[in-house]
Amino acid sequence: MTQHNGTSIPLVELRGITKAFPGVLANDRIDLTLRGGEVHCLLGENGAGKSTLIAILSGLNRPDAGEILIEGKPTTISSPRRALELGIGTVHQHSTLIPALSVLENLMLGDRRGLRLDEAGARRRLRDLSAQLGVEIDPDAKARDLALGHQQQVEIVKALWRGSRVLILDEPTSMLTPQGVAELAKVLDRLTESGQAIVFITHKLHEALSLGDQISILRQGRLVGHLTKEEIRIRSHDELRAEIVRIMFGEEARDIGDVAELREEVAGARSERHVPENAEVVLELRGLTAPGEGSERGVEEISFELRQGEILGIAGMDGNGQRALAEAIAGQRHASHGHVLLYGGDVSRLGVASRQKLGLRYVTDDRLGEGIVGMLPVGLNLFLKRIGEAPYWRYGRIQRAVVEGRAAELVREFDVRTPSVSKRVSTLSGGNIQKILLARELSFDPKVVVFHKPTYGLDVKTTAMVRALIRKLADGGGAAVVISTDLDELLELSDRIAVLSRGRLVGVVSNGPGAAEEVGELMVGSPAEAA
Amino acid sequence: MILASQVWTQIFWTSVIAGGLLAGVPLMFTALGEAISERAGVLNIGLEGMMLAGAYCGFLGAYYGGNQWVGYLAGIGAGILASLIMVALCVWLGLDQIVVGIAITLAGEGITSVLYQARFSAEQPRLGNLDSNPIPLLDRIPVLGKAINGQTPLFDQPLIVYLGLTFAFVLAWVFRRTNVGLNLRAAGEKPEALDAAGVSVVATRSYAVLATGSLAGLGGAYLAIAGTGGFQPFLTQGQGFMAIVIAMLARGRPIRVVVFSLMFGIALSLSTVLQLAGIELAPEVVNMLPFAAVILALILFARRAYLPPALALAYVRGAR
Numbered sequence: 001m002t003q004h005n006g007t008s009i010p011l012v013e014l015r016g017i018t019k020a021f022p023g024v025l026a027n028d029r030i031d032l033t034l035r036g037g038e039v040h041c042l043l044g045e046n047g048a049g050k051s052t053l054i055a056i057l058s059g060l061n062r063p064d065a066g067e068i069l070i071e072g073k074p075t076t077i078s079s080p081r082r083a084l085e086l087g088i089g090t091v092h093q094h095s096t097l098i099p100a101l102s103v104l105e106n107l108m109l110g111d112r113r114g115l116r117l118d119e120a121g122a123r124r125r126l127r128d129l130s131a132q133l134g135v136e137i138d139p140d141a142k143a144r145d146l147a148l149g150h151q152q153q154v155e156i157v158k159a160l161w162r163g164s165r166v167l168i169l170d171e172p173t174s175m176l177t178p179q180g181v182a183e184l185a186k187v188l189d190r191l192t193e194s195g196q197a198i199v200f201i202t203h204k205l206h207e208a209l210s211l212g213d214q215i216s217i218l219r220q221g222r223l224v225g226h227l228t229k230e231e232i233r234i235r236s237h238d239e240l241r242a243e244i245v246r247i248m249f250g251e252e253a254r255d256i257g258d259v260a261e262l263r264e265e266v267a268g269a270r271s272e273r274h275v276p277e278n279a280e281v282v283l284e285l286r287g288l289t290a291p292g293e294g295s296e297r298g299v300e301e302i303s304f305e306l307r308q309g310e311i312l313g314i315a316g317m318d319g320n321g322q323r324a325l326a327e328a329i330a331g332q333r334h335a336s337h338g339h340v341l342l343y344g345g346d347v348s349r350l351g352v353a354s355r356q357k358l359g360l361r362y363v364t365d366d367r368l369g370e371g372i373v374g375m376l377p378v379g380l381n382l383f384l385k386r387i388g389e390a391p392y393w394r395y396g397r398i399q400r401a402v403v404e405g406r407a408a409e410l411v412r413e414f415d416v417r418t419p420s421v422s423k424r425v426s427t428l429s430g431g432n433i434q435k436i437l438l439a440r441e442l443s444f445d446p447k448v449v450v451f452h453k454p455t456y457g458l459d460v461k462t463t464a465m466v467r468a469l470i471r472k473l474a475d476g477g478g479a480a481v482v483i484s485t486d487l488d489e490l491l492e493l494s495d496r497i498a499v500l501s502r503g504r505l506v507g508v509v510s511n512g513p514g515a516a517e518e519v520g521e522l523m524v525g526s527p528a529e530a531a
Numbered sequence: 532m533i534l535a536s537q538v539w540t541q542i543f544w545t546s547v548i549a550g551g552l553l554a555g556v557p558l559m560f561t562a563l564g565e566a567i568s569e570r571a572g573v574l575n576i577g578l579e580g581m582m583l584a585g586a587y588c589g590f591l592g593a594y595y596g597g598n599q600w601v602g603y604l605a606g607i608g609a610g611i612l613a614s615l616i617m618v619a620l621c622v623w624l625g626l627d628q629i630v631v632g633i634a635i636t637l638a639g640e641g642i643t644s645v646l647y648q649a650r651f652s653a654e655q656p657r658l659g660n661l662d663s664n665p666i667p668l669l670d671r672i673p674v675l676g677k678a679i680n681g682q683t684p685l686f687d688q689p690l691i692v693y694l695g696l697t698f699a700f701v702l703a704w705v706f707r708r709t710n711v712g713l714n715l716r717a718a719g720e721k722p723e724a725l726d727a728a729g730v731s732v733v734a735t736r737s738y739a740v741l742a743t744g745s746l747a748g749l750g751g752a753y754l755a756i757a758g759t760g761g762f763q764p765f766l767t768q769g770q771g772f773m774a775i776v777i778a779m780l781a782r783g784r785p786i787r788v789v790v791f792s793l794m795f796g797i798a799l800s801l802s803t804v805l806q807l808a809g810i811e812l813a814p815e816v817v818n819m820l821p822f823a824a825v826i827l828a829l830i831l832f833a834r835r836a837y838l839p840p841a842l843a844l845a846y847v848r849g850a851r
Contacts, residue, residue, distance in 0.1 A: 081729035098721040100839075101713075108710075109717055110728025115709050 009072045010035050011197045012057070012088070012166055017066035019052050026052035028221040029066070034166055036195040038229070039188055041212030043202060043248065045460050049221040050201050054170055057199070058090040059083035089159030090168040095151055096158075099144035103154050106143055107161055129157045132194065133187045148317050149180040156187065167191065168199040173207055177317070178487070178520040185211055204488075205244055209237055217247050224248075275495050279307040281344070282479045283329075283360070283448045288338035290328035292503070298324045299503045301338070306448065306481060311474045313494030313511075314483040315519050321503035322483050323365070326452045329481070330362030331355045342448065356385055359447030363437050363454055365483075367430065371437050374426030378418050379407035381425045382440050414439040415465065431462035438469055449473060450481045455489060467493055491516055499523055547797055547804050555796020556692050557582070557754040557767075561774035562792050563699060564746025566783040570706070571739035572719035574843040576632025577617055579771025580639020581744050582751035584609040587643040589752025590762035593658050602658075602756045603691060603749055610748020613639060614740050622736045625845035636771065644764035657761045689757055702785040715739055719839030722846040732846045747771065769822065770799075776825050782837040798824035
């Protein structure tokens with residue numbers, strides 16, 4: 001591992017960066033060197049300390065110890081504005097664009113020169129930067145009307161707007177189609193050619209290997225490995241991959257049989273679940289149409305059949321009607337047309353509670369909002385959907401002992417980490433909250449369960465557990481609809497993948513080799529539709 | 532039975548428009564103010580209280596200062612003082628905007644009533660008529676340009692009305708074409724993005740609320756000085772709340788605020804107009820009409836109303 005493999009002074013150098021939050025050492029003596037013309041990949045799982053490091057670089061957090069050298073000079077990055085002045089631009093994982101404003105207005109925001117907006121100047125700057133990136137951006141389009149890939153291009157332009165030389169991309173591929181990722185790679189190429197230094201954060205190993213000139217691996221707040229340009233060039237991908245997996249997960253690697261990247265390691269070993277052709281149809285949608293809410297899209301004419309033992313993935317980028325579909329199946333949203341059939345019986349007119357009792361369940365993506373009541377204890381949250389029912393309630397009174405006893409069982413069964421069942425749910429971590437939702441929806445004889453982004457924002461272990469539960473449900477005679485924006489997840493779980501685009505199902509693909517590309521094509525849509 | 536031709540005369544229309552303008556101008560000032568803070572993400576329920584503070588102080592200023600302009604300035608000052616409470620509690624400390632707004636309204640109603648009763652209840656003084664400024668040429672239009680029943684002719688308004696109309700256009704330009712306007716909109720749409728762009732959300736919202744207070748104060752002062760020529764307790768009769776509705780229906784767009792304000796102004800001045808047309812209604816029914824108009828407008832246009840996503844949410848850096 002050479003620190004200086006060139007004569008030039010690195011653009012940015014981090015030395016011994018340490019940052020502690022209450023209870024966690026998020027960054028522990030991290031060294032990092034960023035050079036112009038290179039893509040430096042930061043690889044690590046959730047909670048490895050990537051985000052903290054980025055927050056320090058972009059001026060959102062200050063390190064407790066360590067120093068930052070910019071072009072060799074020790075510098076303090078005291079605020080996001082200071083970071084921009086120093087030439088460090090960041091594209092955050094979550095969009096910072098204002099949906100209701102135009103692209104141009106988003107880019108001009110924060111300009112302090114004069115009272116009048118310099119629209120003509122901004123147009124010129126946008127033209128130059130898009131030419132540099134090789135992309136086309138409509139300056140007058142509202143940000144909310146842009147596809148995610150285009151929104152990201154605008155974010156990149158925004159990060160470069162004030163002449164950044166270091167561009168930080170935080171999990172930039174998490175929302176993109178395979179085609180979108182390819183386009184992003186081209187943009188990065190052009191940027192490095194022009195001497196830009198790029199920090200590329202990801203937890204996907206194959207991206208790091210294909211895009212990175214340097215790879216640094218973080219684990220539990222420490223820099224545990226570094227691969228230089230030379231190493232990446234001379235060693236075979238398989239060899240590198242094996243080494244990175246070992247570094248990333250250490251001894252744990254054997255326990256987590258389920259990490260997306262490891263799955264590639266054991267390609268073929270994926271348990272080939274087989275759904276018999278003649279299996280019973282448990283859920284059928286016939287021309288289901290449900291309105292959107294506010295700015296969010298509805299769904300039109302959705303039809304599919306789900307057989308016993310099957311896992312149907314619903315792919316599509318966020319905002320294409322996922323929530324409307326999930327809620328219309330669950331009964332939380334009134335369908336304007338069409339039918340939902342459960343075991344051949346029409347449940348379209350039934351409410352949430354009746355469908356719930358028939359075994360049709362919904363694990364929401366809005367865990368904190370509609371999923372739980374944060375102020376209530378774990379125990380009550382587990383029985384939210386059975387309020388008033390015996391034996392938990394009798395004569396309108398809660399049977400505390402029964403509820404807590406059963407809750408304790410569920411907590412054990414689903415491995416919810418909580419000091420007690422009387423603890424307020426809002427004090428638990430996201431992963432444990434998701435386990436509570438799963439415990440609630442997957443108990444009392446579930447038959448068909450709709451999972452909406454079931455692993456979004458969860459750590460590796462919880463993710464593995466959630467996926468195992470979904471598989472267990474299907475193997476045990478149930479069936480699942482998994483709605484997710486994470487294509488890798490769907491490829492791992494599903495038997496078939498349907499693609500939701502602009503509120504319609506545009507195609508169904510059987511999972512197998514080549515499915516990723518096919519799904520990607522469908523997500524992007526035909527040129528006529530994309531217009 | 533009244534023949535339609537008797538009612539829909541030119542005289543009728545002139546008085547409808549002139550009356551609408553008279554009653555609509557205080558609404559216009561106040562709703563323009565609300566449009567500013569609403570777009571910046573602060574819902575100002577205290578508008579009614581700020582209007583009353585402005586009305587009372589405006590009346591005091593005009594009465595003791597002997598000049599309408601002293602009155603308007605006093606009204607603006609009172610509005611700013613009242614909105615400072617909102618700035619401190621809601622923008623700086625992040626308290627609930629609705630609770631604080633209601634408190635300001637109640638306080639404004641109570642304090643101005645008590646002060647007026649204590650000082651003026653015996654005399655109930657009136658203010659004199661205002662100088663008005665005819666628009667050259669337009670005031671010579673037959674019928675439309677003439678005074679009817681002693682009302683101000685349509686094209687012969689106090690200067691402050693022209694200033695207010697001009698201000699609406701200036702405000703539209705500010706929203707659309709300036710950094711300040713863009714910052715305001717960003718503060719209401721997505722304050723964290725504004726913060727990330729290096730502009731202080733707290734400062735932006737503070738200025739917006741102060742602007743709202745000054746305009747509500749001016750609206751109240753106009754109501755006292757030009758509208759009724761004096762102060763009475765509860766003078767505004769819910770106009771502050773009407774202004775909130777107007778700003779929402781107008782989606783915070785200044786020009787639309789003006790149009791909607793005049794429409795509500797017409798509803799407010801209906802009693803005079805109906806008398807003119809020879810239709811007798813119980814005063815209770817007539818007094819109810821503006822509020823019926825509000826409800827009707829809400830039913831008809833509720834879907835058109837647009838509220839910024841961050842409206843009424845306190846901004847705390849780093850909280851998600």
